[in-house]
Amino acid sequence: MVPYPASGSPEYVRAELAPDTQTTRYLDADGSLVRAPGHGTSTGTNPPTGTGNPSDGKGPGGPSGGGDQDTGNDGDQ
Amino acid sequence: MTDGSRPVVVVTNLDDATTDLVLAELHGREVPVVRFDSGDFPAQLTFSAQIEREGWSGTLTTPTRSLQLEHARSLLYRRPSGFAFPHLEAQDARFAVGQARHGLGGLLTSLPDCLYVNHPNRIGDAEFKPAGLAAAVQSGFTIPPTLLTNERDAAQRFAERYAPVLYKPLNVPVYLRDGVSCTVSVEPVTADQLDDSVAGTAHLFQAIVPKVADIRTTVIGRKVFSVRIESDALDWRTTYGRHTYRAVSTPPDVTASLFSYLERFGLVFGAFDFAVTEEGNWTFLECNPSGQWAWLEDETGLPMISAFADLLEKGTRP
Structure with missing residues (x-):
């Protein structure tokens, strides 16, 4: 096991869903909007990241194979 | 309800920039979207559904939206964080997770007249490498x-x-x-x-395939986007910043195999990795049914976000 390459540390402290667009907005400690992590870059594979993360579901956020966690597929088939 | 007012449902975690790009595009097209994460359940997510002759109908309520389940035109299933009950003891949490998965999770896999991109259970099937390699062989791909x-x-x-x-x-x-x-x-x-x-x-x-380059082919509905990736790495996914990207055309026999592969699993989206040999042959390495792709639009200008939005907006099997 080796660490994923480090990605730039995100400068946001909080993320929330924008009611109108249903996209995520990232806020700093003062509640100001900051740039979304990963947008416009192809670098960084240490999840969670943005558009440049083809590590594909291996991050803490995603189904990691072996059956989906939220639906009908049990893990040890 | 008119087709135009039927919502696109999005199930993913909060930190998913690829999905945000697609949702911004859908918002610009005035296509309604309801987004939530399974991890929001039950604190911020409630639902009730009944089965009728036409299938399940009912309401799912998020902090910002109310979804009539039977109206969903398409469902984008990406990377939900997973059901969790951290306030319960392990045994009770396991029980509660099981009820949530089979109840809400099962309901979300069973919506009537809804295009799944992709269906969660089909994703689960396709994530098994032995199944993927078997499908690859049956689809006519060359594999190592x-x-x-x-x-x-x-x-x-x-x-x-x-x-x-x-x-x-x-x-x-x-x-x-x-x-x-x-x-x-x-x-x-x-x-x-x-x-x-x-x-x-x-x-x-x-x-190990003696390769001169890698290809990432992203299939979005009936659209095929192939990008040649030049790097000096055995696994380009671990060495960013030393790559060059170039859009390339997909050989017809590879295209036929791509659709055959997706059809076998019932998928409408797939991120395929190939190794290209000196002779120009494409060797199948794997297909990820939930792969990332948006950075390739950044690199090549291929209109992938728009293709993805088209698929979800249309809501019919491509």
């Missing part, structure tokens, strides 16, 4: 010599016969070391490195 085993002798014989070979994990769960997310480094292995520890669990070994 591959061995599945937990027997040392078989592994050593394979490593000698097909040298150089590599070890690939069959599944990469979250693996934290001192809080840092880790993965298995894909590196060549030799027969003398393979000891009795091979017996400890299942392993996948594969002959």
Whole structure:
């Protein structure tokens, strides 16, 4: 096991869903909007990241194979 | 309800920039969207549904939206964080997770007249590498010599016969070391490195394809986007910043195999990885049914976000 390459540390402290667009907005400690992590870059594979993360579901956020966690597929088939 | 007012449903975690790009596009087209994460349940997510002759109908309520389940035109299933009940003790949490998965999770896999991109259960099927390789062979792709085993002798014989070979994990769960997310480094292995520890669990070994470049082909509905990636790495996914990207056309026989592969699993989206040999042959490595793709639009200008939005907006099987 080796660490994923480090990605730039995100400068946001909080993320929330924008009611109108249903996209995520990232806020700093003062509640100001900051740039979304990963947008416009192809670098960084240490999840969670943005558009440049083809590590594909291996991050803490995603189904990691072996059956989906939220639906009908049990893990040890 | 008119087709135009039927919502696109999005199930993913909060930190998903690829999905945000698609949702911004849908917002610009005035297509209604309802987004939530399974991890929001039950604190911020409630639902009730009844089964009728036409199928399940009912309401799912998020902090910002109310969804009539039977009106969903399409459902984008990406990377929900997973049902969790951290306030419960382990046994009770396991029970509650099971009820949530089979209840809400099962409901979300059973919506009437809804295009799944992709269906969660089909994603689950396609994430098994042995199933993917079997489908690849049946679809006419060339694949590298591959061995599945937990027997040392078989592994050593394979490593000698097909040298150089590599070890690939069959599944990469979250693996934290001192809080840092880790993965298995894909590196060549030799027969003398393979000891009795091979017996400890299942392993996948594969002959290394003598490649001159990698190709990532993203299929979105009926649209096929192939990008040639030049790097000096065995696994380009671990070495960003030293790559060059170029949009390339997809050979017709490969295109036919792509759709055959997706059809076998019932998928409408797939991120395929190929190794290209000096002769220009494409060798199938894997297909990820939930792969990332948006950075390739950044690199090449291929209109992938728009294609993805088209698929979800249309809501019919491509």
